[in-house]
Amino acid sequence: MFYIILIMVLLLSDQWIKNRIEQRRKLHQKEEILRGNIIITKYYNKGAFLGLLKDKQKLLERINVIAIGVMIVYLIKLILGKGSTLSKLSLSLIIGGALSNVYDRIQRKYVIDYFSFKGLKKVVFNMGDMFIFLGSIMLLFYKNK
Template sequence: MLYIGIIGILAALDLFIKQSIEQQNDDDFPKELKESGGKILLYKNHNPGFSFGYLKEHPELVSMIPLAVASFIGGMLACLLRSKGKTAEKLSLSIALGGAVSNLYDRLVRHYVVDYFSIQYGKLKKVVFNLGDFFIFLGAGLIIIIETVRAFKVR
């Protein structure tokens, strides 16, 4: 139940922020996130495609591919939940799935993903994303680290 709770909390947090952004006037953006010293800007972007609007002309693919991927990750987690241990893997998949669920909700209900912040550093200035994207990236990164460590342990 812990991992299902993590998925729900992370998805709810991102969806709460997205709803807050959606309720604000478009003309109020971009704006600086308070206490970030100008390092983080808030935006109100609607992305009907994948990253950078890729495939936005094919909304059925943009909805169905993430649904398939989230289902696969959920299936992997369900299989892992049956076994003892593998806490790091379970946590990593839960984090990634929390982000995926939030973005999938956007794609299926809003027909676009709400992206809302940008880190003002180097090339990252051009990228606007949301916490769901960050959770997906973090979960995937953790899995890569776990599997890399495991591969070196075996040798």
């Protein structure tokens, strides 16, 4: 049950931030925070990471829904089979972030990205992306033990 709650908290927190960004920021308006190390910018991404498949949105939606479905089934298998805590946690992070982005893709027809890092100004992320990244790194380290 903990992992389902975690997924929902990640999904809802990212959606809450995206809604605030959508309501309060102008598209492409930049604001530097933390001494310029993080740049807040509202950006609409119609594709996957770095805009991939932006002209094939229905295909991208299907791929995302299928991938999330497979991960949910696998997470349930791990929960029922007493899988490792690290693998369940990493999958929960990935699923929570992916659900937030897929929700955007289906409801808005684009994903709201809203921050970048000082050295990567042209790449804009959202918290869902960070959850996916962190979960993937954790899963890689778990698998390479």
